[in-house]
Amino acid sequence: MPLMTHSLVCLPFAGGGAGFYRGWKNLPAHAPRIVPLQLPGREELFLDEPFTDAATAAAALAPRVAELADGPVALFGHSLGAVLAFELARALEQQPAVDLVHLFVSGSPGPWTPRTCRATGLDDDAFLARVQEFAGYQHDALADPDMRELLLPILRADVGMHEDYRPATDEPLRTPITSLRATGDTLVTREQAGEWRAATTAAFRLVEPEGGHMYLTESPLPVVDAVAAALAAPSGAAS
Numbered sequence: 470m471p472l473m474t475h476s477l478v479c480l481p482f483a484g485g486g487a488g489f490y491r492g493w494k495n496l497p498a499h500a501p502r503i504v505p506l507q508l509p510g511r512e513e514l515f516l517d518e519p520f521t522d523a524a525t526a527a528a529a530l531a532p533r534v535a536e537l538a539d540g541p542v543a544l545f546g547h548s549l550g551a552v553l554a555f556e557l558a559r560a561l562e563q564q565p566a567v568d569l570v571h572l573f574v575s576g577s578p579g580p581w582t583p584r585t586c587r588a589t590g591l592d593d594d595a596f597l598a599r600v601q602e603f604a605g606y607q608h609d610a611l612a613d614p615d616m617r618e619l620l621l622p623i624l625r626a627d628v629g630m631h632e633d634y635r636p637a638t639d640e641p642l643r644t645p646i647t648s649l650r651a652t653g654d655t656l657v658t659r660e661q662a663g664e665w666r667a668a669t670t671a672a673f674r675l676v677e678p679e680g681g682h683m684y685l686t687e688s689p690l691p692v693v694d695a696v697a698a699a700l701a702a703p704s705g706a707a708s
Contacts (some may be wrong), residue, residue, distance in 0.1 A: 474540040475570070475700055477501040480550035480557070482576075482683075483600070483627035484620060486511035493689040499697040504537050506530060510623045519626035523634045527556035535567050543571040543700060545692065547685060549631040551577035555668065556636075558644050571699055572642065572669075575649040575692070576657055576682050579664025581639070584632045593621060600628060645672040647699045649692065651684040652677050674699055 479490040487505035496503070508526070510519030520526035534542065534557065542561070546554030551574035558572045591599060597617075646669045650662030659677070666673040676698075678684055678691035685692055 475501040475543055476504045476538055476540060477543050477545055477573075477696055478504045478506050478534055478537065478557075480506050480544070480546035480553045481508060481511075482547045483549040483631060484624040485550075488512055493693075496689065496693055499701075500693045501543065501696055501700065502539070506533065506537075510626065519623050521626055521630050523552055523556045523630055524637055526553055526630070527560045530557055531560040531564060531567075534561060535564060538567055541568045541570045543573060543696065544569070545573040545575065545696065546577075547575040548577055548682075549627055551575055552580055552631065552634050555580050555642075558642055562643055569644055571696075572644050572646045573649065573692070573696060573699070574646065574665055575685065576651070576654060577648075577665075578657055578661035579666075580634075580636045580668055582661060582664060583635065587632050589625070589629045589632050596621075596625065596628075600624065641667065642669045643671055644669060645674075645699070647674040647676055647695060649676045649678065649695055651680040651682065651691075653680055654682045654684075656682045672702075 479487075481487065481489055487507040490503055490505035493503050507514055508520060509517030520529070530553075544554040544558055544561075546552070554572060554574060558569060561567045561569045587599075589596075646665050648662045648665040650657050650659060659675070662677075663675050666675075676695045678695070680687060680691070
């Protein structure tokens, strides 16, 4: 099956929106069809209340994926987006109409590893400093006082959702998983990225592109190449 028939549904990291993935232009021929999934509270859904629970978010997003999907579907998420994609994959496995073929998680420990260092409850300056420490990255808009005021509630909701996340079950998925963890990531260890192996009964791959925790803000190519390689591999193959 040609790779271009696959849709890669992309979920944003904390504070991000679909616009990040919409910026992935002029991709190589082996790239899948990028389908950014918007979350409430940002960009064109700015007036909507943001999600505060990952399982609730997945239940709400699953019907949208079914509407957007055209052929086989893979999911991608980075950091907070990884646990959202995991919960979304669980929801989609219950929808026979969706041909879910792969889950790509990035910059994240396994789903059963809780966040121990928290930002929730801190005042604004301390909260933003802690989040920047977590991510090794700060959105340029946070330097603008007016934009910061608009973005803080969304970022707080996202961070709280991530920090409070606990899977409802220990049951693994049936969907193959690729875990991406950049070689220079100081926030997620190789061992933590490998914890996703326990999250599936199917094939598992660990891919380590160069860069830091937010490697995908530098270029989409490491993600595109990892997705292309995994989707082109024989079904059930693992590395």
